[in-house]
Amino acid sequence: MKILPPTQCPSCDSPLVMENAILYCRNSGCKAQGYKSIENFAKTMKILGLGPASISKLNFTKIQDIYTASKDYYIEVLGEALGTKLYNNIEASKGASLNTVIAAVGIPLVGKTAADKLCAKVSDIYEINETLVYETFGPKSAANFMAWFETKEWATLPFTFKAEKPVSGKTVCITGKLKSFKTKAEAGKHLSALGYKLVSSVTKNTNILVNESGLESEKTKKARANGTIIINNIMELE
Numbered sequence: 001m002k003i004l005p006p007t008q009c010p011s012c013d014s015p016l017v018m019e020n021a022i023l024y025c026r027n028s029g030c031k032a033q034g035y036k037s038i039e040n041f042a043k044t045m046k047i048l049g050l051g052p053a054s055i056s057k058l059n060f061t062k063i064q065d066i067y068t069a070s071k072d073y074y075i076e077v078l079g080e081a082l083g084t085k086l087y088n089n090i091e092a093s094k095g096a097s098l099n100t101v102i103a104a105v106g107i108p109l110v111g112k113t114a115a116d117k118l119c120a121k122v123s124d125i126y127e128i129n130e131t132l133v134y135e136t137f138g139p140k141s142a143a144n145f146m147a148w149f150e151t152k153e154w155a156t157l158p159f160t161f162k163a164e165k166p167v168s169g170k171t172v173c174i175t176g177k178l179k180s181f182k183t184k185a186e187a188g189k190h191l192s193a194l195g196y197k198l199v200s201s202v203t204k205n206t207n208i209l210v211n212e213s214g215l216e217s218e219k220t221k222k223a224r225a226n227g228t229i230i231i232n233n234i235m236e237l238e
Contacts, residue, residue, distance in 0.1 A: 034061030037106050041066075044104035044112075045093045049086040054078060063105065066090055067158050097164035098125055101157070107148045109141040113235070117193040118145075125154065125161035165195070172196045172237070173206050175220055176213030180234045187234055194237060202228065210234050 009016055009025035011032035016023040025033065035055050041063050042050035050066070057077050060066060067090065075083035096104075102115035118136050122128055128149065134142045148154070154161070172191055174184055181187040187210075188198040202209060202222045209223040209230045223230055231237070 029061070031061050038063060038066065040106050041104045045096055045100060047086075047089050047093050049082065049089055054082075054086065064153075064156050067094075094158050096159060098122075098159070098161045099164050101154070101159055101161065102145075105148065105154070108144045110137070110145050113190070113194070114141060117190065119163035120165065120193040122163050124163060170196055170207040171199045171205060172208045172210060173199050173202050173219060173223070174210045174234075175202075175217045176211055176215050178210075178234070179212045190234065191237065196237060202226065208237070210237075 005016075005018070005023060007016055008014065009027065009030060009032075012025065012027050012030040014025055014027035014030065017026055018024075027033070035052065038050070038055050038060050039052055041047075042055075047066075058065075058069065058074070060069070071084070071087045074087045077083065078086060097119070099112070099115045099119045102110060102118070103112040114137060118128070118133065121132060121136065130146055133145050133149070136142070137145060174187060178184065178187055181190065184198075191198050196208075199206060202219045204226050206223065206226070206228050209219060209228050210232075211217070211220050211230055212232055212234070214232060220230065222228075
């Protein structure tokens with residue numbers, strides 16, 4: 001018996017689109033997509049109490065709903081204790097940095113590392129422009145970011161959108177060939193955006209050695225002797 005793929009979204013009944021052998025619902029108003037978007041946002045923003053069960057009970061379908069709902073509504077749906085606690089957590093989240101907000105809103109291919117790269121170059125969201133975005137991100141990530149940015153939906157959210165500058169100050173040395181970046185120069189820009197300082201040699205003051213090749217180089221031996229932290233992937237430094 002031949003099994004046919006579904007043609008309608010089980011949540012909103014919109015037509016499904018097949019892309020690369022995967023079915024997608026492209027209805028921006030799909031409730032299931034809205035739930036997942038809010039769930040991801042709450043997790044990234046660290047809003048305790050706003051999990052899948054609460055989102056479903058509150059019947060939120062877009063991020064803006066989190067901030068437009070009144071304290072009374074939270075209490076009515078979740079009870080006084082849980083509703084009050086969640087409302088207070090949401091109020092506290094309004095102090096989040098631009099870095100965190102960008103990572104939380106669900107822009108495809110734009111996560112925390114990408115957000116930090118962009119925010120290292122601006123003071124707030126109003127300094128962001130298309131040229132800067134394409135200089136900072138790859139073509140696909142830049143296009144996705146601009147699609148979100150140009151809708152101006154972010155302006156309906158209650159944030160100051162101030163960028164948080166990296167404060168790591170730690171020194172990082174790289175040994176051998178890289179797998180996560182094409183060149184050490186690209187890796188250096190990534191590390192700089194996160195607040196790290198790239199150095200060329202291992203000394204007692206070197207905090208971290210990156211060895212993506214896994215080979216026992218002289219730098220690796222020296223780092224081990226000095227008690228320097230050794231990692232095998234730059235992406236661990238976030």
